Structures are given as structure tokens and as C-alpha cells.
Amino acid sequence: MFSFDFMRHAFMAGTFIGLICGIIGVFVIARSMSFLTHTLSEIGFAGAAFGVFAGWAAINGMLLFTIVSSVIVGQMSVKESRRESAITAVSALFIGLGILFLSLSNQNASSATSILFGSVIGISLAEVWQIIMLSVVVLIVIFLFYRSLKFDSFDAVGARVNGVKSNLISVIFLVLLALSVSVAAQIVGSLLIFILLTLPAASAKYYVHSVAKMMALSVVFALVGTWCGLYLGYLTNWPVSFFIAALEVLIYCGALVHAKRA
């Protein structure tokens, strides 16, 4: 299997994607942002369409759209009660723009539509490096803001009254989330990206009870799903995204059973 370049690239990319999705996912779950993650993945597709229209690499269009839209959502949903409608409004606008750019584009739109389902088998070495660089940036920023991000995510009320700059932390986190969505879309596709950003972390919280341990276990769950998904995809020629989705759902169901027994 590893004698093929495309499989080596897929495993390298998948490892870094599992790593950052597992870590970021812990904060996504703590901040109840699963819906935003799902929406960002759709916006990512719209961004890829814009990239095709503008003659850019699809990932650059995704980065632009997801970062801009997540910051707008963050500013519009300062009041928690407004969050869902703000996400809906922003995603409606960006998805609409995506459809517009796709129809205006004279070029072949297959690179944009491939973002919907993932194209891990076709990842080049240059793209692997891009994914590694973005992952390193995400990890460094999390390291630097770890304590404030942890406080704001796991006790928003306490963080606010004790002087944490919640608005700044929120914007930083949304940008990190947008980066992670754009990176992870390469492997599982926009439609299934929220799986790696939510289910591993949601499963981990039933087994361990500290943020560091949750991040470690969440990364393990994300990597197990990604590696096994790639291997099964290689064996069967079925879509990798299907296997990753099925495995993560299985892990989550196992976690729920564990929680019921505990």
C-alpha cells in the first residue's frame, strides 16, 4: 500500500488532519459549535467554487470564505440567542455566492465539486506540505492561547467575569476553526468534515475528564477513523469518507454505551 505515492501522501495528510481535528474538536464541543462547523463546511464548498472562478487553488478560496464568514458570525452572535440565526444568515449568503461563482466560472468546476466529497487519494506532495504548515500554525496558536481558550470554552460565564478577553478568544478560535475546516476538507470532503471536528471529541468526553486527556483521546479516535478509513478505502475501492464516517459514528455509539454503563 505504501509503495504508492498517493497513499503515502494520503496517510501523511490524514495524520495531520486527525491531529488538528481531534484537538480543535474538544473546543468545538465545549463551545456547542457543531452547527457552525457543519455550516462552515458548506461555506467551504462555496469558497472552493470562488477559487475556481478566480483561478486560484480551491483551498485558498475555502480559506478566504471560511475565515471571513466565521469572523462575521462571531461578531453577529455576541448574544448567544442570536447565534443560530446569525449562522443561518451568513451561510445563506455565502452558499448563494458559491452557486453564483460556480455558474459564472468558465473553467471545469470538478475541483470545486470534489471538495464536497473529498479527494484524499489525489493529494499532491505540495498539498501535503500546505496541510502540514496550516496544522502547525493551528497548533502554535492553540498552545499560546491554551489557558484562556480552555477557560472561555469550558466556563464562558466564569471567564467573562474573571476578565478573559472573550471576544478576542472567540475570533481567534473561529479563525482556527475555519483553517481546520479548509484543511480537513481535502480528505473527507466538505459534506463530512464536521464528523472529524465533532464526533471524536464528543466521544472522548465520556471516557476522560480533563481537557488534555480529552484532546489526546479525541486525536486517537480521529486518527483511528482516518487511518482505518484510508486502509479500507484502499482495500475495497469504496469512498474513504464513507469509512471514516461509519467508524467515527461507531466510536461515538460505543462512547454512549460506555457512559450508560458508568
Added chain:
Amino acid sequence: MDGETVSTIKENPTGDVIINEILTIKHLALSYGAKSVIKDLNFSLQKGSFTVILGENGVGKTTLVRSLLGQLTPKAGSINFFNQERDIKLGYVPQFRNLDEEYPLTIREFVALNLYHGWMPWLNATEKKRVDRAIKQTNLVAIQDRPLGQASGGEKQRAYLAQALIEHPNLLILDESTASLDVGMKYELLALVAQLQEQQQLSVLFVTHDLPLARQFADHFLLMEHDRYQTGTMDQLKVSRVGEAHV
């Protein structure tokens, strides 16, 4: 006491000025947009006192607390904190926290969240000792490794208190912290707060509707009614018809 603040600034034998108040509020006015909530409030909080803010819903108790925390800018008047030994530090235990039964963090990790100033993700030895101290002070040692989501209402409140204590505050503000507890737990929590107040010369400001509970522990009161504020001991308060609801 209505409308005036008694000064308690003294000189000791060496001539140093001693300020006995930890907080003075003068002619304070607070509003949300055009809606005035507090008008001309004068109030002082003695160092080491256990003071209760009483009042019906809508008289501005939480608004006042928000202004003390710096979350709301006064429309008029002033709020001044005094502390000679070190910077004033506020500990705050809020009324609501959105933590459900699946909340994953242990009580110990929850308490340590408030140590957010360091750059390193892990706690150093000094910080670990501070967590140990706060956990011990609030009698949470035996259950510190239990997930907070599985703790009882009283244990949760003690964890919130421990988190507020970890920064060694000299003024502790509790905003209706006993509202969701049964009678036994309410007394247990306030007895703990009173014990800490005595041991550490902590000043306590406790917002509540529950006067029978408050009068067991408090030495001073701020009774807030619409446009009328009284401060003093229980015997000094002039009780109006509105105030009778509380007193």
C-alpha cells in the same frame, strides 16, 4: 444612612492613614440606554464585613454587581475600591452557569480554569498549590476528581466558590448563589463563606432575596427599593411596605 456615606478614615499612632472601607460608592447612577435603573446610590463596604444586598426583582441588584465588576459604566457618580496591602481583587460567584450533567471536567480542573494568566498550558508547582488550597478551603478534597456535571447542587456551588477563591480575592461577591439550593445546603454554603470571611479577613457582598438566611450571617445590609436605598445593620433599616416583603 440614605444618601450619605459615613467616613471611616482614621490615623494610627504612627500617623499612617487607615482606610476601613474596601469599597465606597458615591451618587452612583446606572442605566441601560434611556432606562434608568439606579439613581443616586451611596454605599460603603467595611473591610472584613459580611454585607447583604436585598431587594425585589428589577431594583438593580445585578446591575449594581455588574458595575462593580466593571461590566457597566456608571452614568454618574463613582465607585472606588481601597486596599492598602495589595491590589484589590474581586472574586465573583455568578447566579447562573450553563453546565449540564454531561459537563466533563473534574471539579479540580474546573477550579483551576481561573488560573488563566500563564502562557504554559500546564500548571506549575505554585499554581498546583493554589488549586490544592482552594479545594481544601471549600471541603472538596474527597470529590475533587469527580466530574463536575455529576456533583450535587451544593458541591457545584462550592466548586464555583473555590474557583473564585483561587485568585485570593479581598472582596468576594456572591450573586444569588444559594437560589437553587435546598435549605440545608444554603446554610452549609453560607456558613463556609462566613468561616472564610473570618479566617481571611475577606469582605463579602452577598446578593439574595432570602432574608431569614442572610440575617444569620450578615452584619450589614443594603436594602434596595425603587429610588430608595438604605444601608446599616438590621436594626437600623427603616422598613417600608415594599421592604416588608424582604424583612
